[in-house]
Amino acid sequence: MQNKLLGVIDATTHKNGIEDLITNRSMSAIPFAGRYRLIDFVLSSMVNSGIESVAVFHGFQNRSLMDHLGSGREWDLNRKRDGLFFFPSPLKEPDSDQLGSFKQFKQNIDYFYRSDSQYALISNCHTVCNMDFESILQRHISTHSDITEIKHDGQSLEMYIIETSLLIDLVQNEETTGYRSIVDVVRDSRNTYKVSEYEYIGYAALINTIEKYYKYSLEIISPQIWKQLFLKDRPIYTKVKDEPPTRYNKGAVVKNSMIANGCVIEGHVENCILFRGVKIGKGTVVRNSVIMQKSQIGENCELDAVILDKDVKIENGVTIKGTETIPHVLRKGTIQGALMNS
Known part of the structure; x- marks a missing residue:
């Protein structure tokens, strides 16, 4: 990728509408589609888009997530340089409304300073998709945007592309500006930044309630949906487990x-x-x-x-x-x- 992209996955978010499935795990580790976890889809999309450095910010119920991701080998992220990084959130309680909290980024600001990626992709952990972020980055660059928000059917997918230097500036000055997260910046109609929208036309499902989990789980049984999500040239990776045939x-x-x-x-x-x-x-x-x-x-x-x-x-x-x-x-x-x- 000519303009390198840094991956940031916020796995700290907590949605009340899905509590029955997250009593012993984070949302990122909720099982989905027979053999995957929710985080597999965003993480695989990043890797398939040429992203070589991914930071996962996680909360305290992280055993299942850590066991699943391990060293990142299945995603080719067990590297000597770059690779997969884990950063525990400094927040005592999960903040369900603040994806991409600047406070937790600030605690690990060295990660962003050391990166040689010009742009950063901030994403939630619970969107089921198979997305080409490289093409979205090129659109972001060509429109000279400060922030690009990715949407689907007019709804935010809680994914944002931003120049890394601007992200660092926002994080370092969060107390002065009053912006607590990337969401605050995008939602402020008075901000001085150029915020663009990118309408994603592929399959995407934002899973944040039991009802949506149930609906989208059964939906992928349809071959029409399955073929949009599981692509031969852009596989969804997951932890490999050896099991006998059914x-x-x-x-x-x-x-x-x-x-x-x-x-x-x-x-x-x-x-x-x-x-x-x-x-x-x-x-x-x-x-x-x-x-x-x-x-x-x-x-x-x-x-x-x-x-x-x-x-x-x-x-x-x-x-x-x-x-x-x-x-x-x-x-x-x-x-x-x-x-x-x-």
Whole structure:
């Protein structure tokens, strides 16, 4: 890339509308699409756009995120120069409204000073997309913009391109200007900067509520959507795990579903996403649902419009039903028995 771009991912944001999935993890580490985490999509887009240095600012519930990203090897970011950097947020409480907090950038200002990238891309961690940031950067340069905000269908994707030197100046003077974040600058109609908008026409899903997580999870089962997101020349990278093939026992029925490795299916699965190691018992019917890693559903159960987080156990004979607008969510490690039938 002629004009180098620095990647900055804010993984500290906390959205109240998705709390059931972030009690033990950050939003960035929420499982998605059978084998990925939400952060994989923005991070892979950065790497595929030629970005060689990425800073991840994270909060305190970071074990799952750190375990997933590791050294950044799967994204070719385990480098002697540049690569993947982790910076813990100095904020005691997550600030749900302030993507790209200047206060947390200021605590690690040396990272920006040492970078030789002329421009910086500041992004949230929970947008599902496969985006070419290089072309957006060229548009930013050609329009002589100070800040470019990336939008989709008129809605902000919480992604911004800015000259690194301007970002440093804003961070260092945040107490004087009163701007707490990049969002504050963009939203201030009185600012003296040229703020441009870039309308992204590819597939993009901003996931910040349970309802959106459920909607967009099932949406990608559609081949039309899948082909827009998973491109051969721009792969979505993730942590590699070795699992045996899924076993479909006699009597198993699977329709219009996405099934990851290591599952054992004896029942009926329709319009669902099953993550690695899920077990579906005999006589069980699961429809319109998202079942995360290593969850076990017993025999003769009926599940419709549910989200099971990791390691959930459903005992025999249980019925659980949500709706398309309000899916029923069971948190990580929950055990649901017949006596607690919902």
